[in-house]
Amino acid sequence: MNQPKRYLNIVSEMRDMIREQNIRPGDRIPSERELAEKLAVGRSTIREALRSLELLGLIETRRGEGTFLADPRKHRLVELLATFILQDNKTLEDVRETMCIHETAAIQAICASDASKLPVWESLRERLGGHEFIREDFVRELMVLSGNRLSLKIWFLLKQYGGNPYDGEVMPEERPLLKNILQAIEQQDAETAIRDFKAWSSVLIKGENEQWR
Amino acid sequence: MNQPKRYLNIVSEMRDMIREQNIRPGDRIPSERELAEKLAVGRSTIREALRSLELLGLIETRRGEGTFLADPRKHRLVELLATFILQDNKTLEDVRETMCIHETAAIQAICASDASKLPVWESLRERLGGHEFIREDFVRELMVLSGNRLSLKIWFLLKQYGGNPYDGEVMPEERPLLKNILQAIEQQDAETAIRDFKAWSSVLIKGENEQWR
């Protein structure tokens, strides 16, 4: 009889243990040696289970300290998917277009919500007026304000893979355009905001931003 | 100096090896002892890497026989993460919302292109008229027609991850709504198409589709 693998049992037993003992993200998990004794298996078996969970980003191990339950928001779904998705069709065009999909969706979400009335929004306006404002910060701030963490993660990852079009600092000549975008969002005019945003980003992507130098 | 984990190196080295030696799904991978010798690490380290890959469904091990490259369609990543993470409703909500982002973007792309004039489009219309038309087929067809392969793949994986809202067959009562969507797309009326589409999918997601039974 081909017995079921032990380490798979360990995986589910650990999941139960985490649930029952109400271990929260960031909390410490019993040490490998403790677990081995408690579950009556060898330490190497425990480790095989832990390594699997670590690769998934479900736990975090720090040598000398211990093993900790990871923040669910740090799960590696996207990263792992990326290694398998992006290996064949990394058509740069698709990456850029998909980034744009998420960006416009974010703007739309902000317009449809009250996000532009939060204090965070005001600070974004102020930073746009100040010096040393990085382009990427502007877009990322919009992604964050959309409230969809998964979308944010996907966007962030695409940015890494597709070459960051938002590299560098906002030039003085760009500022009016960005201010228009913010204003349109405040007025919940998604259409205008998206049009202006696309105008801005397409210039960056085409590398024609030397006009702002 | 906190050294990077070895087993992670093993994971990527193995991926390279698979690529270089052109190992196909179903083929056998060198034994654990061989790998340990070749990569000059202990067998237990090799095993930690292999167990991780196995949990992801990337490889398959059979005692007494060996380790084999798994069928890519059997990747288990999604289900596994689901059991750990999806208890968080917020995350599930994000997944659904992100799916919707890609779907609406696809409709928009089709409207902006000539895709609705292709022969594929006509066959979609015909299938909608026939019997046994699966809901998922309808949406997937739209994703394909958008022409963004990356977006399609992300959508596909999200669908598995978030629980497929498009499970089951199209009911007779749904057909008029779907036909409206197709018609709106043909007339390149993205706004109407998206509104109708959202109306349709929101009913499915809320599980209120019993009204169509």
Add this chain to the structure above:
DNA sequence: GAAAGATTAGTGGTCAGACCACTTTCAAAA
């Protein structure tokens, strides 16, 4: 008494070697 340094216990990271359970292979026996 307080700050700086040294010690130590505990943790994950890795390795080697030993069994066990299982499959395949192939040569010896019927």
Add this chain to the structure above:
DNA sequence: TTTTGAAAGTGGTCTGACCACTAATCTTTC
């Protein structure tokens, strides 16, 4: 020729031993 069973090879598991690192504790020094 067919059957059998021993051997070789594989993954599954356990043990015990180091190593590298962290954090708490103790000791020394000022």
